[in-house]
Amino acid sequence: MSAERQLVRVGVIGAGLMGREVASAFGRWFALLDCPVTPELRAVCDVNAAALDWFRQVPTVRHFDTDHRALLARADIDVVYVAVPHDLHEALYLDVVRSGKDLFAEKPFGIDLAAAVRIRDEARRLGRFVRVSSEFPFLPGARRAFKMASAAQLGRLLEVRSAFLHSSDLDPSKPINWKRRSAQCGEAGVMNDLGLHVAHLPLRLGWRPTLVHAHLQKVYTTRPDGKGGTAPCDTWDNAVLHTTVTLGGEPVPMTLEMKRMAPTETNTWIFEALGTEAGFRYSTKEPKTFWTYRRGKEQTWEKTDLGFDTAFRTITGSIFEPGFPDILMQMWAAFLAERQGVLGERFGCATPDEAVAHHELWAAALESHRLQSVVALRG
Ligand SMILES: NC(=O)c1ccc[n+]([C@@H]2O[C@H](COP(=O)([O-])OP(=O)(O)OC[C@H]3O[C@@H](n4cnc5c(N)ncnc54)[C@H](O)[C@@H]3O)[C@@H](O)[C@H]2O)c1
Numbered sequence: 001m002s003a004e005r006q007l008v009r010v011g012v013i014g015a016g017l018m019g020r021e022v023a024s025a026f027g028r029w030f031a032l033l034d035c036p037v038t039p040e041l042r043a044v045c046d047v048n049a050a051a052l053d054w055f056r057q058v059p060t061v062r063h064f065d066t067d068h069r070a071l072l073a074r075a076d077i078d079v080v081y082v083a084v085p086h087d088l089h090e091a092l093y094l095d096v097v098r099s100g101k102d103l104f105a106e107k108p109f110g111i112d113l114a115a116a117v118r119i120r121d122e123a124r125r126l127g128r129f130v131r132v133s134s135e136f137p138f139l140p141g142a143r144r145a146f147k148m149a150s151a152a153q154l155g156r157l158l159e160v161r162s163a164f165l166h167s168s169d170l171d172p173s174k175p176i177n178w179k180r181r182s183a184q185c186g187e188a189g190v191m192n193d194l195g196l197h198v199a200h201l202p203l204r205l206g207w208r209p210t211l212v213h214a215h216l217q218k219v220y221t222t223r224p225d226g227k228g229g230t231a232p233c234d235t236w237d238n239a240v241l242h243t244t245v246t247l248g249g250e251p252v253p254m255t256l257e258m259k260r261m262a263p264t265e266t267n268t269w270i271f272e273a274l275g276t277e278a279g280f281r282y283s284t285k286e287p288k289t290f291w292t293y294r295r296g297k298e299q300t301w302e303k304t305d306l307g308f309d310t311a312f313r314t315i316t317g318s319i320f321e322p323g324f325p326d327i328l329m330q331m332w333a334a335f336l337a338e339r340q341g342v343l344g345e346r347f348g349c350a351t352p353d354e355a356v357a358h359h360e361l362w363a364a365a366l367e368s369h370r371l372q373s374v375v376a377l378r379g
Pocket of ligand 1: 016044048084085106107108133193
């Protein structure tokens, strides 16, 4: 590790599932060999004081707050990561950027399109560095796919599929939580929850839909409330968007799938594109397998075993398999490096403009469902 690594002091607001993952990523930062920035988790905030207790084992944490304004008033914090329910994104993100600190926001970056636009515009006005959490593009398979697609190796694009699938909601006895309530998750439901994972790479590649036809499903309308009763469960569970991307004046079908009720799946991220010259298929179901074909007299799928091919080098041997904690760390390295102006050619985290663009898609999908029709978007 170089002694010149820049130290960045981070505060976390929202000490839930994702807040703890960030602490864990920072805790083994020494595994990164060439990241020019080192984060230090200094402060944690949660309205639920009990949620802070887990962080007492993290030696760098000095401040434990139950009001986010107390954390934002601290002088020894440079960057704030916020991981709270979607209905709180706008107020808290605006408070962060107005406090003079930079923001690593969680998806979907506001409960809806209007909120996302307001956050983006205020951060831009204030000149704050803001990015949005989306870790799957940091997987070796996603990196390989992005490289093939952006190097124009596919020829004329024939079709694209991007999907994020899990099955945890199939169990009707699973108690309600905020992600299953529209008031907190947002009217877009599963699209707010899983959508950036699905839209991020297509948007970065310039595959921006011009037409959307959405199939939205609500399956269970009530769930146990965890207190012996039942509660309304009013979010969209599954969303399949049949979209058209216009490339070189030609329409290309692209399917975007976000499902909480996909039998057999446990957080399966899928990205596939077929072109006239070549194509790829990648799924976290087979995390080290990358499928490709190239046009020939006959076409055959070739299977490549991927190793630990990450943008920032690590101590981990190149033959091993990366997982969720590794890509979260890579994503944070990209965020910190880009903030420092030293990202270079590496893939950068999702931008506020991309977050706004993904909300535009979900707004069009809701409209498509309401009208039971195809909705046009600007290309
Ligand atoms: N990038 C990913 O892979 C990924 C995965 C899961 C969740 N998320 C996103 O992370 C965010 C949080 O999701 P989660 O699963 O961690 O939720 P969670 O319910 O596990 O945690 C949210 C925490 O926020 C706290 N909180 C609520 N209001 C607060 C306030 N005003 N101030 C401080 N803390 C407050 C809650 O007490 C809770 O501890 C959401 O935006 C979600 O979409 C991202």
